[in-house]
Amino acid sequence: MSLLVVGSVAFDCIETPHGFAEDVVGGSAVYFAVTASFFAPVKVVAIVGEDFGERQMRVFSHRPIDIEGIERVPGKTFRWRGKYRADDMANAQTLDTQLNVFENFSPKIPASYLDSAYLFLGNIHPTLQLHVREQLPACRLVALDTMNYWIKGTPEELKKTLAAVDLLVINEGEARMLSGTDNLRRSAAAILKMGPRTLVIKRGEFGACLFQGDSIFFAPGYPLEQVHDPTGAGDTFAGGFMGHLARSGDHSEASLRRALVYGSVMASFAVEEFGLHRLLRLTPKEIDARYREFKSMTHFDV
Amino acid sequence: MSLLVVGSVAFDCIETPHGFAEDVVGGSAVYFAVTASFFAPVKVVAIVGEDFGERQMRVFSHRPIDIEGIERVPGKTFRWRGKYRADDMANAQTLDTQLNVFENFSPKIPASYLDSAYLFLGNIHPTLQLHVREQLPACRLVALDTMNYWIKGTPEELKKTLAAVDLLVINEGEARMLSGTDNLRRSAAAILKMGPRTLVIKRGEFGACLFQGDSIFFAPGYPLEQVHDPTGAGDTFAGGFMGHLARSGDHSEASLRRALVYGSVMASFAVEEFGLHRLLRLTPKEIDARYREFKSMTHFDV
Numbered sequence: 305m306s307l308l309v310v311g312s313v314a315f316d317c318i319e320t321p322h323g324f325a326e327d328v329v330g331g332s333a334v335y336f337a338v339t340a341s342f343f344a345p346v347k348v349v350a351i352v353g354e355d356f357g358e359r360q361m362r363v364f365s366h367r368p369i370d371i372e373g374i375e376r377v378p379g380k381t382f383r384w385r386g387k388y389r390a391d392d393m394a395n396a397q398t399l400d401t402q403l404n405v406f407e408n409f410s411p412k413i414p415a416s417y418l419d420s421a422y423l424f425l426g427n428i429h430p431t432l433q434l435h436v437r438e439q440l441p442a443c444r445l446v447a448l449d450t451m452n453y454w455i456k457g458t459p460e461e462l463k464k465t466l467a468a469v470d471l472l473v474i475n476e477g478e479a480r481m482l483s484g485t486d487n488l489r490r491s492a493a494a495i496l497k498m499g500p501r502t503l504v505i506k507r508g509e510f511g512a513c514l515f516q517g518d519s520i521f522f523a524p525g526y527p528l529e530q531v532h533d534p535t536g537a538g539d540t541f542a543g544g545f546m547g548h549l550a551r552s553g554d555h556s557e558a559s560l561r562r563a564l565v566y567g568s569v570m571a572s573f574a575v576e577e578f579g580l581h582r583l584l585r586l587t588p589k590e591i592d593a594r595y596r597e598f599k600s601m602t603h604f605d606v
Numbered sequence: 607m608s609l610l611v612v613g614s615v616a617f618d619c620i621e622t623p624h625g626f627a628e629d630v631v632g633g634s635a636v637y638f639a640v641t642a643s644f645f646a647p648v649k650v651v652a653i654v655g656e657d658f659g660e661r662q663m664r665v666f667s668h669r670p671i672d673i674e675g676i677e678r679v680p681g682k683t684f685r686w687r688g689k690y691r692a693d694d695m696a697n698a699q700t701l702d703t704q705l706n707v708f709e710n711f712s713p714k715i716p717a718s719y720l721d722s723a724y725l726f727l728g729n730i731h732p733t734l735q736l737h738v739r740e741q742l743p744a745c746r747l748v749a750l751d752t753m754n755y756w757i758k759g760t761p762e763e764l765k766k767t768l769a770a771v772d773l774l775v776i777n778e779g780e781a782r783m784l785s786g787t788d789n790l791r792r793s794a795a796a797i798l799k800m801g802p803r804t805l806v807i808k809r810g811e812f813g814a815c816l817f818q819g820d821s822i823f824f825a826p827g828y829p830l831e832q833v834h835d836p837t838g839a840g841d842t843f844a845g846g847f848m849g850h851l852a853r854s855g856d857h858s859e860a861s862l863r864r865a866l867v868y869g870s871v872m873a874s875f876a877v878e879e880f881g882l883h884r885l886l887r888l889t890p891k892e893i894d895a896r897y898r899e900f901k902s903m904t905h906f907d908v
Contacts, residue, residue, distance in 0.1 A: 390788075391788070486692075486693070487830075487831060487832065488811070488829050489829040489830065489831050490831055507812070509790070510809070510812040510813075511812075511824075511826075513826075513829075519902075520829055520903050521903060521904070521906070522813075522826035522903055522904055523906075524813075524815075524824035524826070527790050527791040527815075527822055528789075528791065529789060529791050529792055530789065558906070558907060561905075561906040561907075562906055562907060564906075565906055595908070596908060599906070599908045600821075601822050601823060601824055602823070602824055602904050602906075603863075604823070604825075604860070604863040604864055604866075604867055604901070604904075605860060605863075605864060606897070606898060606901045
């Protein structure tokens with residue numbers, strides 16, 4: 305079943321202890337779409353400037369990614385410059401942000417996208433997220449990403465959006481801020497009362513967990529020998545998670561657990577190389593092998 | 607099969623955001639022995655002063671714990687005073703340490719202990735640990751705990767001891783210091799070259815992992831709604847781990863994985879209340895139920 309993502313397309317400048325990359329294609333919608341396209345057809349809603357040409361568009365080529373919803377307008381594409389320090393690879397230091405055409409992004413959903421069964425609302429203003437969500441009332445599952453900026457800056461708008469989605473994907477720091485508690489279990493319980501039936505909390509190298517009703521599921525982080533570039537890991541995680549759901553059409557808890565592992569698998573590949581490099585040359589066989597590795601790393605007998 | 611522990615017996619004064627306890631019985635050998643005794647008979651080698659009387663000894667009563675090896679000498683028992691802050695429950699601030707009789711502790715192994723099949727060398731001077739290890743050459747499995755103090759202060763002595771044991775149990779910060787690398791996987795590989803065939807790294811609320819050859823196993827931390835007192839969690843973990851091995855007599859990787867989960871189970875109970883309280887009223891039925899909970903929190907289909 306098809307999957308719609310709304311998010312950013314960007315040029316990233318990235319520095320990590322293992323190298324740097326200038327003006328590489330990035331943004332939440334890109335990482336998400338490339339990742340999810342391994343599992344199911346993806347439709348993208350985003351905005352780019354005139355500097356985002358055919359060459360850049362090639363990241364979407366030869367994959368089941370529909371780019372009709374990528375609007376090109378006069379001006380420059382969103383630009384982000386960030387740096388990761390060896391002692392804190394989990395958190396980027398933002399050195400520069402130029403919103404450019406993204407500043408006035410008002411997502412336009414092409415008519416051909418309106419029957420999408422799955423929707424991922426990337427990290428944009430919660431009111432825009434809600435507006436998109438309302439245009440797809442028949443969606444089977446709507447998932448939301450957000451960040452500290454909106455939790456602090458637009459809490460009322462975010463609350464309304466949260467009440468209108470099925471699933472929230474955030475990191476542990478954001479979960480603490482949103483819930484007002486440091487304790488994982490109480491934090492999750494508080495957030496599940498805000499609307500979403502399912503909550504995914506990402507814990508960086510410590511993995512991810514899934515909360516639904518009284519049930520909790522943990523997946524570890526994949527133990528890489530080296531993280532080259534964490535940029536896009538969160539959106540890649542979401543792409544693997546939603547991709548699995550869209551491919552299977554199954555929202556049972558067992559399937560949500562598998563989705564969490566696929567999200568972890570995909571994120572573990574993304575950070576192995578700079579930018580999109582690893583994802584662009586990834587194969588389904590590699591995905592399956594790492595999924596089985598997650599199983600072997602967590603299995604024990606009762 | 608019987609299990610021997612060498613470690614400390616102490617009076618602890620503990621302050622956490624949830625309360626405080628004055629002069630409660632603690633120490634690595636105590637937490638370990640009480641925990642492991644749920645699984646197998648335990649023999650304790652430790653030292654106490656004259657202030658450690660019959661009343662205090664009662665923590666060992668009505669359990670398969672042999673206290674012949676607890677030496678009572680003139681002077682005062684080891685005393686520790688520590689505090690945990692709400693924003694850092696994982697790390698105790700030590701407010702006061704009085705080694706007292708523990709300062710000149712030279713472990714004496716009673717003749718009746720020499721056939722112990724399993725040995726846990728609690729966190730004491732590595733040369734003392736080695737000396738004990740050498741007195742039990744026929745031991746089936748020897749496990750070692752250590753800490754930053756010895757890693758920094760007596761690295762050569764520690765290396766010799768590491769080369770003489772089967773298994774090392776340390777926390778992630780200690781593993782980094784010992785290996786000289788921050789990366790979990792490379793850190794583990796470096797430590798496995800130092801001698802132990804098996805390595806357990808404890809990650810506090812993020813769980814624990816087991817390394818052996820190329821195999822890695824992860825168990826999550828149990829998601830408690832509140833941690834009342836983390837004191838003794840590490841020794842309790844080791845007690846559950848070694849207790850399972852001694853009970854089963856099975857050192858296969860599958861059994862080591864179960865041991866890691868039993869360690870996690872026991873540690874999760876220990877921190878629910880102050881000092882030994884929770885462990886002293888724990889039942890085997892509760893242990894089994896939580897073990898199954900760990901399974902349900904980590905299971906997914908391939």
